[in-house]
Amino acid sequence: MAKITKDEFISALKEMTILEVKELVDAMKEEFGVDPSAVAVAAAPAQAEEAGSSNKTVVLKSAGGNKIAVIKIIKEITGLGLVEAKGIADNGGNLKENIPADEAEALKKQLEEAGAEVELV
Numbered sequence: 042m043a044k045i046t047k048d049e050f051i052s053a054l055k056e057m058t059i060l061e062v063k064e065l066v067d068a069m070k071e072e073f074g075v076d077p078s079a080v081a082v083a084a085a086p087a088q089a090e091e092a093g094s095s096n097k098t099v100v101l102k103s104a105g106g107n108k109i110a111v112i113k114i115i116k117e118i119t120g121l122g123l124v125e126a127k128g129i130a131d132n133g134g135n136l137k138e139n140i141p142a143d144e145a146e147a148l149k150k151q152l153e154e155a156g157a158e159v160e161l162v
Contacts, residue, residue, distance in 0.1 A: 058120035097145035097161045098138045104130040105156030114155055118148060
């Protein structure tokens, strides 16, 4: 197997859905006996600083009264299954991270039109 560079690995991670990243983390725990998510959590603030103000994270605060419509949008945005999308709708959380501000604004508008409460950070 060819060795991949750090940049290639990060680029591949950016293309993954939240569920795919979770499966990768679980596989790394099983293979190496370590929890890479602890390192990822510590690295997140540094990445946010590097990204600058042009990139945003779309955070769902509340699904609002029309939860079904919001769940459908979450599935579309993230590529998650129904159960995972419902979990985010119920509990809130990050939907998309480190995306261009204009894309983040469009997603926010789409979710708000469905009745969700959304924040960009």
